[in-house]
Amino acid sequence: MTLRLPFDNSYARLPERFFVRQPPVPVAAPRLLALNRPLAEELGLDADALASEEGVAALAGNAVPDGAEPLAQAYAGHQFGGWVPRLGDGRAILLGEVVDRHGRRRDIQLKGAGRTPFSRMGDGRAWLGPVLREFVVSEAMAALGIPTTRALAALATGETVRRERALPGAILVRVAASHIRVGTFQFFAARGDEEALRLLCEHAIARHHPQAEGPMGLLRATVAAQARLVADWMAVGFVHGVMNTDNTAISGETIDYGPCAFLDAYHPDAVFSSIDAWGRYAYGRQPGIAAWNLAQFASALLPLMGGEAAIPEATEAVQGFAPLFEAEWNRRFAAKIGLPEDSPQARPLAVRLLDLMAAAGADFTLTFRALSEEAPVPEALAALPEWGDWHAAWTAQDPDRARMRAANPAIIPRNHRIEAMIAAAEAGDLAPLETLRAALSRPFDPDPAHDPLRAPPREEERVLRTFCGT
Template sequence: MTLSRRENAAPIPFDNSYARLPGHFHARADPTPVAEPWLIKFNRGLAEELGLDGAVLEKDAAAIFSGNRIPEGAEPLGMAYAGHQFGQFVPLLGDGRAILLGEVIDRVGRRRDIQLKGAGKTPYSRRGDGRAALGPVLREYIVSEAMHALGIPATRALAAVVTGEPVYREEVLPGAVLTRVAASHIRVGTFQFLAARGDTDGVRTLADYVIDRHYPHLKGSSRPYADLLEAVIGAQAQLIAGWLHVGFIHGVMNTDNCAVSGETIDFGPCAFLDAYDPTKVFSSIDRGGRYAYASQPAIGQWNMARLAETLLPLLDPEPSEAVNIANDLIAGFGPRFQAHWLDGMRRKIGLETSEDGDLDLVQALLSAMHSGGADYTLTFRRLCDAAEVETGDAALSGLFADPAALHGWLSNWRARCEREPPTGNQRAKAMRCVNPAFIPRNHRIEQAILAARMDGDFSLFEALVEALANPYQDQPKFAPLAQPPQPEEEVLQTFCGT
């Protein structure tokens, strides 16, 4: 690395703990300079949250967040990991087009990664070019920030930069770099990389690091590694329940895309439901429907079983007892997920207390939505209006192919609501805090990408970012962004960004 690339860079107070882990956990990798970088978007609010001077940093943002200028104190590296990709184990993957610049301690004392995605080759790139196209960068910026605003743990977008250079996929596309921020980028696949090599000491080192960084309350535990597994299982169960609450489909839940911090990571072919369909798949590479909307909880549990396998030597010196411990903890995933999911669905339909028939009530609504082709997001948002005044029933029922099909459910729902204390206004207000008016509609994302790629027009991208920053508020000026697609606008497939 030449010193000239570090001159005059805006100050970022790096403290790079992952770079201090054993050398085989990662490989040094400098970003590859690009021709003519210019800044698409800089997230000044997130910069300030990280304890950075947003005004100063923005002046150098195009150079820093393209990789042309490396801030002092950065230790750029690619992280090593393995992973099960669509069920098939690959012993070495690693950051093929992502480079971890370093870590900062934010304003509330949390350690956060700052990573460039699309900044050039690393030792893990294999035959790839290490670059990203503009479309996937815009998609991840929009969706990751939307997930954060929805209250679902996710990596964040700090900046997006156009490189001024093409990338070559099925067609020639403009190149771009995304800067994302994460609690960490440690994945189930990171543990698998070490375990596959028989590196039990490495697994222990990584587990201790994860406990210290993400689950410090476990330090001093009499069974720290079992408790770590249980904590990650709990975080994943809650995360995936949150995905289902807002109709999110990750699209590629490989173990190398499963962060042990409990954040949503890697927004490649992700999408949101329009019409409710539990079997819905958008990802072009998920030909067997492995990662369909309703399959995500089962895959989450499967991923946790793969993490447990890596930790077996640490759980108990007796292999059979280690397996028993792991199996007991993995079996807890289902009940944890179900509790989080049902609690959230109760809130979505305006219930504060628990009754035995609540699951049937929720399932009956979902079944009616599926058979009636009703839009997932709008159904719940209009249910808020129906909770306030019965005249809202007509707009809600109008979302269904047979509006009369919902009448019986509405009667049962109102009877259930009457057994709780909130008034209609209070109930509707609470429901509007958990049922978004705005989600990142797939067709709008595609329209924004096309306008940016073909015409250099980022106005729809900017509008989406602004609207999605306040997803639970009615924003009349953005009303068209809340609407589902017309038949000719519907997005049938989404694509990975590699």
Template sequence: MQLSNQYANLGEAFSQTIDPESVALPALLLWNQPLAEYLGIDATSPKQLATYFAGNERLPGSTPIACAYSGHQFGHFNPQLGDGRAHLLGELTDKQGNQWDLQLKGSGRTRFSRQGDGKCALSPALREYLMSEAMFALGVPTTRALAVVTTGEQVFREETKPGAVVTRVASSHLRVGTFQYFAARQDHEALSTLVDFAIARHYPELADSKNRALALLDAVIDKQITLITHWLRVGFIHGVMNTDNTAISGETIDFGPCAMLGVYHPGTVYSSIDSQGRYAFGNQATICRWNMARLAETLLPLIDEDEEAALAKAEALIANFAGKFEQAYLDMNAAKIGITKRKAPDGDLIIELLELMQSHKLDYTQTYQVLADTLSSGSPLPAEFEGLEEWVNKWHNTLQQRSIETNDAMQLMAKTNPVVIPRNHHVEAVLQIVELTGRTDAFDAFLEVLKQPYETLPTTSNYQDTPADGDQYYQTFCGT
């Protein structure tokens, strides 16, 4: 497990070299063995793993750093944020030659802590592990969790909570906010270094581009469109899409006040800190475009020395976002109802279904399972879905007119629509059990089902029920 320190070697302006704070009694609570094997990490004793991934001892080759970045938080720019409770241990190269960042979260104060204690409570660490692994299994681009280590210490978050450190694995921790940090300081040399680093790490095919900054912007936009389309496919609500939580790699990063959509409504918000609904389920594409515009602003000096010319080139890419996203979004929704090679009229069918789901307050995940059942068994719709009867007839007719075989439609729907998601009430239940008992049995059982979200296992039905109140009063919290 020999680490390199490529990002740390970029220079002092990019980060602070600082060791994690040692903890009192590190104990390994969760270890992601399949991920460890993929990364080529040879498992050692649980005690040694706990020592490494609590931050009490450096991994071989590691030079821990806290990364500098800025960010728009709910639309308001903060010129200096940075890793206030995280330490990037270094980069690991897997057996296929891919590079991955290993980062500890909840590992102590840095100069970016802004009066925070730099610690993490157990529950948010568990949420990051559970949700990131669920997203990975759902086929959504995401960072992942390697370990959760309990610290034997208490942290105060309105009340006393057990502390933990979670290890995150990401293809990098470059964010829109990283570029904003140097743009705010008019450090064009550092911006150029970031562009080179991002291309080398994530977009090597752009290495010979005549305009590397513009090519990078275009590539990142495409990655973000793919990411948001996946979020909407499975019903994921990030909850805090600030520019410092927008990864250049196109991976889902930071699982703070995230949640899953139950009853379909594009205005759904669960985050306790999103009082205006800025990051509602249906707003995520719009906010993504806004975030890409902020990235474009940082790159203008590198796109063209002539400010007006640079602005025109960047604006052209941002202007194309809406059209690109609409095509990706409609293609995704067509796949959810078994239609390949979508045609223009299918858009009306898709929109009508979503409007019916909203007006009848139908569960997002269950609706597509019910639709698939009408193809497989021809059985009548369950009572709560009877409002879809006319639409279903229209949909079936469309499939016939397009000569789409029933089996082909069913197979496409089965690959696109999960049978189980990390429903909010089950997530909260297992987190509470671990926090109260220190045992992970319930957590492990839930995660085992979430690892196969497109298959029906003997225990899948234990986690498919919807909450009694339809998540009407559900709230998520940042946990920092």
């Protein structure tokens, strides 16, 4: 069986200073752990060929398929607010791009593919836990209808990587609309490379926002895309955990599932990332951080927009994030409580509900789903003296529960289930991985057989910290 990947590599046709050409570093004993056959079909790829010995070698980086032009992309970024002028793909290799069955251009990238000139002190590898977390969570996000990078395959490498302890190595095959980030623009802006900025701007417009007119149009389109994306995150209780500018994709996709998590008990200050000591990227701070990141994008684009003279218009474009986000949030949360988005009661009722949920520590997903299903809400919420008044005011609006069930998932990738799946996989048991994949593929209408996966964690199962894996 012959592996065929129909590459058409537009990013590799940009000037050499955009990247470093480098093949993946081969691994000792590649083994396929999970293959996303529906995504392979969508990409126009032969899933059986990908699962063959030849395909596994290509997905692990042990063989470079015909037409691939492997490279590590250059970028910079603000990490937790601190400027880092040179980041880049330190453990990822972009194999190339394919045009899928819908005419969309998609990157195919190997994450954990070995050291590159951007690795700094890193080993260029990934371990099994973060690879499987990103596989499961990114595909769950896709099933929820949220723009995201996708996971084509996860592979064991047959090698050991060192973190706090020796861990099994793995590679994720990631698919994205592109890997162009705010930090990619910052890389060239910081170097005063206006020609590269112009080429990158033209490339990003053609690829992601063809309706945009020039750099100001690209800024406005990216602001709108990020407003929609962050509203999506808020509506499902998702905490990204590492919203650095190098993790802000121009495409408007969710990228980098390192220390991410979904809320169990709701609180706007919820933080899970082990490296977010000050709560910069807490759940409730995500909209403000998105706006901050977009301001850095505007700053990087200024040389193309006329310099200082363009600051007022660029500022106005970035300030447009707040009303765009508010409109998107209102639309999603009106649906979550079953009211028309133009209802004057929708926002006040949604905000008040969240306040009550925070006071009670009520489970985010279960509360909204219970209201959708006319089932009992969490006991701590129902016990609040104010609950009866809220519930009476809400039911008086005649909520549309069918609409609610379409907006409120019954099942999410709960943190403790992810951790249990990873522990099982480390022990050689992939059954929990497959069960999670199946359950999360139908988040709004789950198989009753998967009902146990809907339950929140017991006290001893709670996951308080998540880790990025580098």
